[in-house]
Amino acid sequence: MKVTLNRTAFTQQLQTVQRAISTKTTMPILTGVKIDLANNGLTLTGSNADISIESFLSSDDEKAKMNIESTGSIVLQARFFNEIIRRLPEDHVTFEVLDNNQVEITSGKANFLVNGLDSESYPHLPAVDRQREIQLPADMLNKLINETVFSVSQHESRPILTGVHFTLQNNRLLAVATDSHRLSQRTIPLENDTEEFDIVIPGKSLVELSRSLTDEEDTVKISIMENQVLFETETMKFYSRLLEGKYPDTDRLIPSSFNTEIEFDVSGLLSAIERASLLSHESRNNIVRLQITENSVVLHGNSPEVGKVEEDLKYEKVSGDPLEISFNPDYMKDALRAFGNTTIRICFISAVRPFTLEPTEGQGDFLQLITPVRTN
Template identity: 75%
Template sequence: MKFSLKRTIFMQELQTVQRAISSKTTIPILTGVKILVTEEGLTLTGSNADISIETFLSVQDENSLLQIEETGKIVLQARFFSEIIRRLPEEEVSIEMLENNQVAITSGKAHFTINGLDADNYPHLPVIETENQMKLPVHVLNKLIAETGFAVSQHESRPILTGVHFILSDQKLLAVATDSHRLSQRVIPIEQAVENFDIVIPGKSLIELSRSLTDEEELVEISIMENQVLFKTETMYFYSRLLEGKYPDTNRLIPSSFNTEIDFYVPTLLAAIERASLLSHEGRNNIVRLTLDADSVVLSGNSPEVGKVEESLSYEKVTGEPLELSFNPDYMKAALRAFGDMSVTVKFISAVRPFTLEPTESSVEFIQLITPVRTN
């Protein structure tokens, strides 16, 4: 194996596959990055128990200045190898395989020789069937992840809730996540009929996927098989395990009738909650209180250790019965950030029942639900 290429391009590829490499694995070879050189180009692979990432750099890619003299494959210790590449003095780097799985790295006057492992011992990635496939624009997938991924559970006590549930039916793709205190559900129209598309993908996998997808890529192809899903772009294969078990029926959690409704402009409400949470974070109880009637809407926070805050909120309109309730400001901030620059309608039943947030513009199918905090 012998090849040379532009160091900065190589570094980008290494950083992408390193997202899948853990230093805390029980399988030593998985702390390494697999390098495969063929006449077509350079393939890098990184993997752990949950995700695997494979990137491909073609010899046709003029930016990379990739030149292949000999084909071959090797596994190199990922963290150590990428640190060497990062600190090399020149823009061009050449890599050559020596005897006994050793590899020579040369750039300018710097010359390293490092030990590798036999690539034949590296686990094989699953073969994905091509029947169950769906295509999505990359920016749509990234938006879906941003709008739901934050609401997954961080506790392993109910593993199924640590993932986002995706269902495709009637030409609509539904993505929903809940940690049992809050819920975020987004529905987008999609012109594809894929059968049995009902999967739960770990939230951590989706965050790494979102970080790995670049703006240059337009479409991502999604394929599923028994316990794996593959996200495929022109230059990357991203595999994730699927969570096993039945996801709870979240539709029954979403109320259909309400007693109080109020419309807010998201950035204005978000800024007010950020101010109120300055004090709530300092105290023992991380809660803020919302008091609303026909004439006013007031946000307040009281932290005996620090002080208190009160602010009259700007709102667009309010209807229904007066209400007073408390909620976790962090849940509310995460929900509002997912909506972005728009107006939302917040709908309440009572001080102890979950309330919902939906875009005031009814063409967007996006609903979030937050459970209030009971206070004496």
């Protein structure tokens, strides 16, 4: 195997697969990156117990400026290899596999000789089942992940809640995440008939997937297998294991009637919550209090050690019963950031029941739910 190519183009592919490579693994070969060189281009593979990423750099790619002299494959220690490539002096780099799996890396006057591993020992990626497959615009998938994944549980005591629940029914894709204190739910209508599914994808996998998707990608093909899901673009294949178990029925958590409703501009409310949380973070409780009357809406933050803050909030309109409710400001900030610059409606039942946040336009497609904090 011998190839010369542009170092920048190669580094971008390497950084993508690096997301899947862990130094903590029971299989030493998985601390390496697999390099496959064929006549049509270069494929890099990285994997750990949860995700596998395959990235392809085409020989036709003008940025790659690839010159293939002989094909082949090798596995190289990812951490050292990445550092070597980053620090090479020239724009171009040449790799050549010598005897005994040794690899010569040359760039300008720099020359490295590193030990590789036989690629035959590298685990095979799962076979793809095309029976259950959907396609989404890459930006829509990214948005879907960013609107839900922050609500997954960070505790392994209930492993199923560390993932996002995806179901497809009646051509509607539903994504739900909850840590039992808050919930994020997004619905996307799909045009093509597809076999229904019910899966839970680890939140950590989705975060890495979101980071791996670039602006250049248009469409993501999603294929569901027995215990794996594959996200595929023109240049990348991203595999993730699925979580086992039954996701709780979250429909029953979402109220259908309310006693108090209020509309806010998101950016104004978010700024006020950020100011109030400056003090609440200094308190052991980390809560802020919202006081709603017919004529005013006031936000209170308090820390016995530091002081207190009180702010009259600007709102669009308010209706229903007066209410005083306390909640975790960090949950509220996460929820508000997911909406972007828009107007939202917040609906309350009482001071002790979960409340919902929805955009004033397109209601039903995107919903956040937060459980209040009981105070004496």
